[in-house]
Amino acid sequence: MAHRYLPMTETDQKEMLETIGVQSVDELFSDIPEKVRFKGLYNIPEAKSESALLKELKALASKNSDTDSHVSFLGAGIYNHYKPIIVDHVISRSEFYTAYTPYQPEISQGELQAIFEFQTMIAELTGMDLANSSMYDGGTSLAEAGMLAAGHTRRKKILVSDCIHPEYRDVVATYAYGQSIEVVTVPSKDGVTDIEALKSLLDDQTAAVLVQYPNFFGQVEDIKTIGELTHDAKGLFIVSSNPLALGVLTPPGKLGADIVTGDAQPFGIPESFGGPYCGYFATTTKLMRKVPGRLVGETVDHEGRRGYVLTLQAREQHIRREKATSNICSNQALLALAASVAMTALGKQGVQEMAKQNIVKTRFAKNAFEAAGFVVPFQGAHFNEIVVKTNKPVSEINNKLLEKGIIGGFDLGRVYPELVNHALIAVTELRSKEEIETLVAEMGAYNA
Amino acid sequence: MLNENQSLIFELSKEGRVGYSLPEIDVPDFDLAELLPEGYVRKEAAELPEVSELDIMRHYTALSRRNHGVDSGFYPLGSCTMKYNPKINENVARLSGFANIHPLQDESTVQGAMELLYELQTSLVEITGMDEVTLQPAAGAHGEWTALMMIRAFHEANGEGHRNKVIVPDSAHGTNPASAAVAGFETITVKSNEDGLVDLDDLRRVVGEDTAALMLTNPNTLGLFEENILEMAEIIHSVGGKVYYDGANLNAVMSKARPGDMGFDCVHLNLHKTFTGPHGGGGPGSGPVGVKADLIPFLPKPVLVKNEDGSFHFDYNRPQSIGRVKPYYGNFGINVRAYTYIRSMGPDGLKAVTEYAVLNANYMMRRLEPYFDLPYNRHCKHEFVLSGRRQKKLGVRTLDIAKRLLDFGYHPPTIYFPLNVEEGMMIEPTETESKETLDAFCDVMIQIAKETEENPTIVQEAPHTTVVSRLDETRAARSPVLRYTKVEA
Numbered sequence: 001m002a003h004r005y006l007p008m009t010e011t012d013q014k015e016m017l018e019t020i021g022v023q024s025v026d027e028l029f030s031d032i033p034e035k036v037r038f039k040g041l042y043n044i045p046e047a048k049s050e051s052a053l054l055k056e057l058k059a060l061a062s063k064n065s066d067t068d069s070h071v072s073f074l075g076a077g078i079y080n081h082y083k084p085i086i087v088d089h090v091i092s093r094s095e096f097y098t099a100y101t102p103y104q105p106e107i108s109q110g111e112l113q114a115i116f117e118f119q120t121m122i123a124e125l126t127g128m129d130l131a132n133s134s135m136y137d138g139g140t141s142l143a144e145a146g147m148l149a150a151g152h153t154r155r156k157k158i159l160v161s162d163c164i165h166p167e168y169r170d171v172v173a174t175y176a177y178g179q180s181i182e183v184v185t186v187p188s189k190d191g192v193t194d195i196e197a198l199k200s201l202l203d204d205q206t207a208a209v210l211v212q213y214p215n216f217f218g219q220v221e222d223i224k225t226i227g228e229l230t231h232d233a234k235g236l237f238i239v240s241s242n243p244l245a246l247g248v249l250t251p252p253g254k255l256g257a258d259i260v261t262g263d264a265q266p267f268g269i270p271e272s273f274g275g276p277y278c279g280y281f282a283t284t285t286k287l288m289r290k291v292p293g294r295l296v297g298e299t300v301d302h303e304g305r306r307g308y309v310l311t312l313q314a315r316e317q318h319i320r321r322e323k324a325t326s327n328i329c330s331n332q333a334l335l336a337l338a339a340s341v342a343m344t345a346l347g348k349q350g351v352q353e354m355a356k357q358n359i360v361k362t363r364f365a366k367n368a369f370e371a372a373g374f375v376v377p378f379q380g381a382h383f384n385e386i387v388v389k390t391n392k393p394v395s396e397i398n399n400k401l402l403e404k405g406i407i408g409g410f411d412l413g414r415v416y417p418e419l420v421n422h423a424l425i426a427v428t429e430l431r432s433k434e435e436i437e438t439l440v441a442e443m444g445a446y447n448a
Numbered sequence: 449m450l451n452e453n454q455s456l457i458f459e460l461s462k463e464g465r466v467g468y469s470l471p472e473i474d475v476p477d478f479d480l481a482e483l484l485p486e487g488y489v490r491k492e493a494a495e496l497p498e499v500s501e502l503d504i505m506r507h508y509t510a511l512s513r514r515n516h517g518v519d520s521g522f523y524p525l526g527s528c529t530m531k532y533n534p535k536i537n538e539n540v541a542r543l544s545g546f547a548n549i550h551p552l553q554d555e556s557t558v559q560g561a562m563e564l565l566y567e568l569q570t571s572l573v574e575i576t577g578m579d580e581v582t583l584q585p586a587a588g589a590h591g592e593w594t595a596l597m598m599i600r601a602f603h604e605a606n607g608e609g610h611r612n613k614v615i616v617p618d619s620a621h622g623t624n625p626a627s628a629a630v631a632g633f634e635t636i637t638v639k640s641n642e643d644g645l646v647d648l649d650d651l652r653r654v655v656g657e658d659t660a661a662l663m664l665t666n667p668n669t670l671g672l673f674e675e676n677i678l679e680m681a682e683i684i685h686s687v688g689g690k691v692y693y694d695g696a697n698l699n700a701v702m703s704k705a706r707p708g709d710m711g712f713d714c715v716h717l718n719l720h721k722t723f724t725g726p727h728g729g730g731g732p733g734s735g736p737v738g739v740k741a742d743l744i745p746f747l748p749k750p751v752l753v754k755n756e757d758g759s760f761h762f763d764y765n766r767p768q769s770i771g772r773v774k775p776y777y778g779n780f781g782i783n784v785r786a787y788t789y790i791r792s793m794g795p796d797g798l799k800a801v802t803e804y805a806v807l808n809a810n811y812m813m814r815r816l817e818p819y820f821d822l823p824y825n826r827h828c829k830h831e832f833v834l835s836g837r838r839q840k841k842l843g844v845r846t847l848d849i850a851k852r853l854l855d856f857g858y859h860p861p862t863i864y865f866p867l868n869v870e871e872g873m874m875i876e877p878t879e880t881e882s883k884e885t886l887d888a889f890c891d892v893m894i895q896i897a898k899e900t901e902e903n904p905t906i907v908q909e910a911p912h913t914t915v916v917s918r919l920d921e922t923r924a925a926r927s928p929v930l931r932y933t934k935v936e937a
Contacts, residue, residue: 001800003793005532007882008804016811016883025803028810028827029704031673036710038703044571047794050536057788061545063560065553068544076552077775082470086501088542090508098517098533100525101730106854106914109454110515111729114508117457120931124494130930134731136586139775147630170772174748177771178597178631220488248480250488272541273561274551274776275586276732288928294730299924301916306453311924324626329589330720334728344457344504348496350468357473359483364475381484398554410552433474 003047065407067271071435075384075426076216076410077138077165077263078271081244082354082430084345087268091338101294101330105309111333112308115296118340125246125343125351126260127253128282133294134336135279135328138263139168142210142240143175144292144326145259145281149208149236150181151325152290157182157205161193163215164240166415172210179325181207191217191378191387195225202233212240213252217378217424218362218385220249227256242266243280245383247355259283268342269335278335288312292326357429358384361436365427368440374447377422384426387412387419391447394423400446406439454510458932461497467504495934514915515729516859522885524812526831526862526874527621527669529699529721534792537724537785546784551776555761561780562760565752568787569736575798576695576715577708578738583778584748588696590773591716591735592627592663597770598714598739598746599661599690600631605746605768608688611660615684617646619669619866621694633660640868644670644824651683659689666693666710667700667829669866669874671809681711690714690743698722699878700806700829703799707738714739723786734782748773804879805830808886812877815890819897823869830878836871844900844907846871851918852899852910856892 013025022028029037048056072080091097095110102108102115115133122131135141146158158176160169162185169185176183184201186209187194193211202209209230213221223239230237238259239252244266246252252260264278265271283291289312297311346354362382370376375389388409390397398408413420423443427436480489499507516523523530541547549558569581585591596614603611614628615636625635636654641647645668662684666674674680681691693707693715699722707715719734720727727733739747749769750762762777793801806829813822813832821835836846850860850873862874877886899907911917 001796003797003800005534005792005880006797006800006804007880008800008807009883012883013807016807020807020810020814022810022827025807028806031675031827032701032705033675033678035678036705038577038706038709041795041799042571042574042703044574044795044798045791047797048791050792053788053791054536054539057540057564057791058543058545060560060564061540061543063563064545064549065557066544066548067550068548072550074550074552078550078552080548080550082468084468086467086504089505090512092538093508093512094519094533095512095515095517097538097726097728098519099515099729100523100528100530100727100859102515103525104516104850104854104860105919106851106911106916107516107859108514109915110511110513113454113456113514114511116930117932120456120458121494121496123931124496136590136732137775140586140590140773165775167772167775170749171775174597174771174773175630178593178600180632220485222485224487246490247494248490249484250490251494270547270781271550272547273549273558273780274778275774276779276781288930295928295930297924298929299920301919303917305916307916307919309919309921309924311921311928311930313925324629327589327593327623327626327630328587329623330587330731330733332728332732333730335732337729341504341508344497344499344507345467345501346496347461347465347467347498348493349466349498350470351496352490352493354468354470356480357470359480360473360478361475363478363483381488395554402554402557407550407553407557429471432471436475 070405070407072407073409073425073427073439074407076424079266079384079426079428080271080430081266081428083268084342086345087338087341090341091334096337097334102310105307109307112296114337114340115333116298116308118336119296121340121343122280122282125243125251126241126282127251128260129285130288131280131282132291133296134331134333135281135293136332137275137277137279138240138261139171141261141279141281142168143172145238145261146172146208146210147175147179147325148290148292149238150179153207153236155205155207157184158207159184159186159201159209161186161211162188163193163217164210164212165216168240191219192221193226198226199229202229206233206235208236208238210238214242214245214383217387218382219378220381220383223252224255231256244355247351258287264339267339269338276332276335278332278339293328293331354429361429361431362386362427365425365436368436372440372444384428386425388423388425390421390423393421397443397446401442404442406442454514456932457497457499457507460499460503460507463498465498465500467499467501521857522881522889523859524861524875524877525859526876527696529876529878531724531878532880533724533726534789536792537788540788541781541784559759562752564787565783566754566760568783569752571790572717572736572738575702576738577706578715579741580744580747581736581738582747583736583783584774585735585737586774586779587731587733588716588718588735589623589627591737592623592694593631594748594773595692595714595716595737596627596631596633596661598743601746601768601770602743603660611658613658614660615654615662617664617668619868620663621665621669621696624663624694644672645674645676646680648676648679651680655683655687657687659684659687661690661692663692663694665697667697670824670833671828671831672824673829677710696721697830700802702802704802714743719782719786724789725782725785732779732782734779734786746770801879808877808879808881812875812886812890816893819894831874831876833866833869834873835869836873839900840871842900842904844904846873848907848910849896852896852907853892854911855913858889
């Protein structure tokens with residue numbers, strides 16, 4: 001058959017069959033036993049032409065309420081941020097997106113150097129010695145950090161703060177089950193990890209303590225104290241961080257973190273209904289040889305020219321095989337490239353300015369909600385998120401907001417039973433003063 | 449120009465230059481020290497580059513020219529299915545209604561996205577012959593682990609938690625044993641016979657009441673179809689184990705044989721391979737898992753369900769589920785591309801894909817057979833494995849041949865894999881390459897075979913035309929430099 005992706009012609013086919021020495025293509029499948037042979041065609045829709053398919057899929061896309069046509073205050077780990085337009089131009093270069101893993105460094109220097117730069121930027125933001133080439137996403141990266149800690153300390157228990165993204169905690173639990181590691185939740189108090197409770201849970205079986213900074217509620221945890229307590233118990237201290245926030249927050253690397261993980265989605269990566277995103281994994285030189293995933297290192301060629309290669313491959317699953325503590329093989333190279341371009345565009349100044357805008361705008365929203373009579377239960381510092389108590393179910397309020405073209409906050413009652421009728425409102429630099437005021441006014445009107 | 453050292457972006461940085469355009473600030477300003485706790489305001493700025501927009505574009509354009517993709521030239525990397533990445537896929541994934549929707553939006557506002565995912569699941573159920581598919585796993589290895597976790601949960605639910613052994617052939621993908629390990633299993637290796645297929649006697653020897661599963665790629669990594677698949681499935685099932693299909697090689701059997709009809713209980717697919725991902729330089733992928741009915745209760749949460757009224761919802765009420773394997777619902781953007789591809793091909797197209805992929809592989813194998821050793825001489829499927837042992841005797845290693853191919857603008861085959869072939873070269877042309885391309889590549893391979901006899905140095909010292917020559921990997925690993933550090937002037 002003729003198809004634009006299939007260059008085979010009848011003449012080609014005839015010549016090729018002759019070279020092979022068979023009469024028909026079917027003969028090449030004669031090794032498939034009759035009993036398992038699939039006969040006929042798949043029962044799937046008939047092919048569509050390029051234009052007809054595009055039309056159909058555009059119609060399907062238009063059924064969704066996107067952030068082009070709506071004003072979004074939904075965050076909870078994934079944010080509607082400024083995406084420098086240049087990002088998409090760079091990642092659309094097909095030398096990048098149609099390449100495979102750079103196993104042949106001589107013809108992959110572009111990808112390798114881009115990843116080396118990504119590793120540097122993540123190490124800079126987190127204040128850690130080094131970072132890997134990326135992980136699937138923030139949740140699986142955090143889970144891998146917990147598994148590394150258990151393997152490294154030979155202890156079988158990890159303590160996970162209740163203020164970590166609930167879906168991240170779910171993923172940690174699944175990974176931990178696979179490797180027979182016990183997960184204990186550290187309760188929260190006033191929207192941050194309960195340090196007294198943590199003290200009573202730490203013991204000589206604790207492999208690691210996992211916290212989020214800023215946490216799921218947008219609060220800035222006292223990671224210095226938590227890190228000290230963790231180290232007193234000889235566990236590893238693992239921090240999951242929004243890398244944008246680290247533009248202005250003291251980096252976890254300066255406050256005792258052994259591993260910092262997170263998602264680079266705030267840097268130029270669209271919300272895309274849950275993925276693909278870009279997990280990152282940063283750590284200390286001490287743990288370098290235990291890092292999951294791929295690492296790019298600098299070296300020289302035979303003529304002494306600088307070049308880059310995948311390195312420390314002995315750690316990788318394809319060599320260690322059954323001794324592996326991680327099975328990650330691919331990474332999120334294209335998204336790491338996107339994040340690199342966004343971090344480069346923002347640069348040293350822009351990342352601070354953008355991070356600050358997020359804090360300042362969140363503070364403006366908090367003040368506006370309080371002025372309108374709402375209770376904002378968790379005080380303290382806020383990044384992106386505030387928790388707002390409502391008199392009515394959040395889902396009802398959100399339905400009303402939708403009629404006004406607004407995507408409301410995350411309904412915390414879905415995952416925190418004690419926070420029924422509490423919305424997690426996300427404010428980024430893209431939300432204008434007017435939009436924030438409209439949100440407060442509309443919520444106030446329905447909340448009465 | 450291409451041969452010049454490409455500066456790191458940090459080396460292009462100049463204080464005061466900017467490449468961004470942030471929104472105007474329209475709310476009252478605050479001093480961060482007022483808003484953040486003491487000790488939590490960053491003192492030293494992160495050393496990100498300071499460059500203009502044109503600096504950025506030139507830098508990355510230069511990097512892209514130092515990179516080889518499928519669009520640059522032929523990429524016969526075995527087991528990776530480096531086929532053409534259709535451009536309509538990129539446009540569809542960037543439609544605002546797909547790219548700019550949040551995973552936690554109310555379900556009523558994302559019905560179009562959920563419909564697409566449901567239709568993709570439905571197509572994959574048909575293609576694999578399974579009963580249900582989850583799109584949550586992020587990549588192939590992630591899918592392997594997900595499926596093994598489900599198998600473990602299945603055995604535990606049946607009071608057979610003692611089943612802790614996973615059987616893997618010696619030719620398996622390296623991720624198989626690693627995935628088994630992180631799912632809490634021990635791996636047992638089963639040997640291949642002289643035909644390159646799983647040795648049934650050895651399989652019978654290693655199975656037992658502790659068998660949890662057999663992991664199998666079919667066709668296997670030699671590109672050979674495991675003809676005894678039904679007997680193998682029977683051997684595993686008779687002792688109560690499950691049979692797992694590594695779908696990395698599905699491009700070889702679409703419309704010819706479905707895992708579900710071959711006796712497999714579960715399967716993972718690599719949408720970035722068979723279904724045109726693209727590969728993105730190493731990711732993102734997407735690794736859906738399909739299962740037979742008795743494993744459905746253990747699927748990761750949430751499960752996408754179609755309601756009676758034709759709408760869709762995510763079902764979280766799955767008490768036997770293994771839980772979440774990833775935040776949200778998987779790599780949606782890659783799933784959109786795979787769906788677009790399936791709809792571009794249709795049933796006739798997918799059949800032709802496999803037929804042409806297999807025809808191309810057999811054609812190349814026969815053209816190259818006189819010049820290189822072919823350890824397993826029978827019809828291959830989508831790929832085949834040559835051995836460079838004849839050339840090795842003349843002092844030319846398979847690595848040298850791979851490097852010499854770079855001089856001709858080709859990405860080399862997968863080399864030194866599978867592990868059971870000496871000096872292996874695993875070649876997978878895919879169906880999207882023309883006969884002219886295959887012929888040109890074969891001509892170069894034949895030329896290299898001749899160079900090996902007449903002028904081996906040119907092969908041993910290759911590549912000669914790339915921006916860098918062979919890199920010192922020992923040095924990179926011995927004293928790792930994993931990031932740029934500013935040298936003070």
